[in-house]
Each structure stands twice: as structure tokens, then as C-alpha cells.
Amino acid sequence: MLDRDEAEHKAAKFLTEASKAWGPSGNVRIIKEYCFTDQGHFVAPYDHVDYLDHGREDMQLGGNLPVAVDLNTGSCRFITRAETEDFMERDLL
Secondary structure: OOOOHHHHHHHHHHHHHHHHHHHHHHHHEEOOHHOOOEEEEEEEOEEEEEEEHHHOOOHHOOOOOEEEEEOOOOOOOOOOHHHHHHHOOOOOO
16 A cells, blocks of 8 residues: 555656646646545646746646546556546545
């Protein structure tokens, strides 16, 4: 079972690899203070670095799906739209 730090590291690595193909929108980082654990998954929201570090609202991402790390296997993926809606209904996102 992964601890929070290990899961966060895996999520960051997954996001770095996935975002390489996104061009200028790919300069992203996990928002540590918004991460949470739910039903055996570490869920890591992220946004563009220019928004996070400099407040550039024009660089804020919309519709981006957080990364989920399975705490048992360490596998990473982006959450689904249905999962996003569930988390929003439960005030987790």
C-alpha cells in the first residue's frame, strides 16, 4: 500500500509524461493542497504552472480531469467524467 508521498510522486510522474504531448498547455503541476484519498485511490487535481504561480487566469485549465493513483497497485490514470461528478457532489473537488 502506497503512502501519500509515494502516491503523490507517482501522480506527478504520470502527469509529467502525459502532459508532454499537450504543447504549451502541458506546463502543469499537481495542486498538493487539493489532493485527497477516496476508496483506495489518491486523487490529484492539477493546473497550469502560470496560473498556480503567477495567477494568470487566462492560463487556468478548464475541464481537466485529475490523476488517480491506485494505492494498492500504484497504477495511474485520469479519472472519468462520472468520477469527477461524483467527487463534486460530495464536495471533494
